[in-house]
Amino acid sequence: MELGEKIGLDHFTPIRPLGFGDTGSVHLVELKNTGELYAMKAMDKSVMLNRNKVHRACIEREIISLLDHPFLPTLYASFQTPTxxxxxxxxxxxxxxxxxxxKQPMKIFKEETARFYAAEVVVGLEYLHCLGIIYRDLKPENLLLQKDGHIVLSDFDLSFLTSCKPHVLKHPLPTKRRRSRTQPLPTFVAEPTTQSNSFVGTEEYIAPEIIAGTGHSSAIDWWALGILMYEMLYGRTPxxxxxxxxxxxxxxxxxxxFPSSIPVSLAARKLINALLHKDPTNRLGSNSGANEIKKHPFFQGINWPLIRCQxxxxxxxxxxxxxRERDPKDKDVEWEDELLPSLEVY
Known part of the structure; x- marks a missing residue:
């Protein structure tokens, strides 16, 4: 591959399919002559047109191109073929x-494990919200695992890209009667405020305000975090x-x-309860974002700035x-003739 050459389908060798979705499929591919592996999401244009999903595909590409975070994917290239x-x-x-x-016993994680994954989701959502992105499809199927065991939030075709005005909340100083040697630190808040009325999400993870059609904002992601935590600790959604x-x-x-048959700490149950408040204005995270959630006793001991190193x-x-080994159930993987032409990067 020459410097400045436009990347297209013919620069990649198909290895095996990784999954199939609404408008296309995801494949494990190798950049030819490098040994480097990537995931390629191929979205069928005719299906997107028929299902009115072209806009969603454009938004997904725009969102992924904005991301630069250890718990989120990087977009290396995008291109089109005729199909x-x-x-x-x-x-x-x-x-x-x-x-x-x-695969775990009883299909649940130990609390320490659930805490680790939930904390990384909080950090990922905090970053997305700071960019004005409401994720809208948090669920275990969309959380992928890196080689080092850390998570990545994936699949942004339902996400909502809006604006966000990050600001710093300064807390009042203690009164003379209640002097403190340390002043309270200011709080960084970055939550999108724009409302959307789209009916999106995965059935068991959808927030009440989406079903009610009253408009929703980033608080729906904190609701989904509560459902995720419940599923990790109890083996089902509530x-x-x-x-x-x-x-x-x-x-x-x-x-x-909460089922009494599975022992879960009071701190975990209280956090889930606060995240699953049916009124989004009273839901944990809806007022000052991830900071409220990070301070919850359930996350005590998490070193937030160094979580990537944990x-x-x-x-x-x-x-x-x-x-790289193919699953025996995988179909033969070859690029279709109409996929092969390398078109310009857009």
Missing amino acids: HVCLITDFFPGGELFALLD FRGKNRQKTFANILHKDLT KPPLLDVPLQFIG
């Missing part, structure tokens, strides 16, 4: 958190019904309960990596 739009991003060999959770309608009714009206906790069933 597909392709995004080249990092390949994360640990696969989905959902698959890892599913409001699942026998069908979609019943699930939505439960989300709107059913009280949150060693992931040991799992009952260890993380298994996706390799």
Whole structure:
């Protein structure tokens, strides 16, 4: 590959499929003659047109191009073929958190493990909100695992890109009667405030305000964090019904309960309860963002500035990596003729 050469499909060798979605598929690919592996998301143009998803694909590409964070993917290249739009991003060999959770005893994580993953999600969401991005699709299937065991938030086709005005809250000084040797530190707040009325999300993770159609903002991501924590600790989501309608009714009206058969700390239950407040204005995180959540007793002991350097906790069933070897169930992987022309990067 020559310097300045435009990247296209013919620069990559297909290795194996990684997954399939609404508008296309994700493949493990190798940049030819380098041994470097990447993930390629190939979105079918005709499907996007038929399902009115072209705008969503453009937003997803724009969002990923903005990201520069250890818990978020990097966009290395994007190009078109006559039939597909392709995004080249990092390949994360640990696969989905959902698959890892599913392999654990009782399909749950120990509290220390759940704390580690939840903390990294908080940091990832904090960064997204600071950029004016409301994630809107937090779930174990969209959390991928890096080789070192840290997580990455992926899949931004439902995300909402708006504006955010980060600001610093200065706390009043203690009165003379209650003098303190240390002044309270200012709080950095960066939460998008724009409301959206789109009906988006994954059924069991959707926040009440989305179902009610009253408009939603970044507080829906903190609701989804509460559902994620519940699922990691209890092995299921809290409001699942026998069908979609019943699930939505439960989300709107059913009280949150915790199974007594699984021992979970009071701090964890209190945090989940605060995140799953049905009124978004009273939900933890809705007023001063991630700072409120970071200060919760459940996260005591987390070194937030150095979380990237923290060693992931040991799992009952260890993380298994996706390799170059093809799964016997995988179909033969070859670029279709109409995919092959290398078109200009857009």
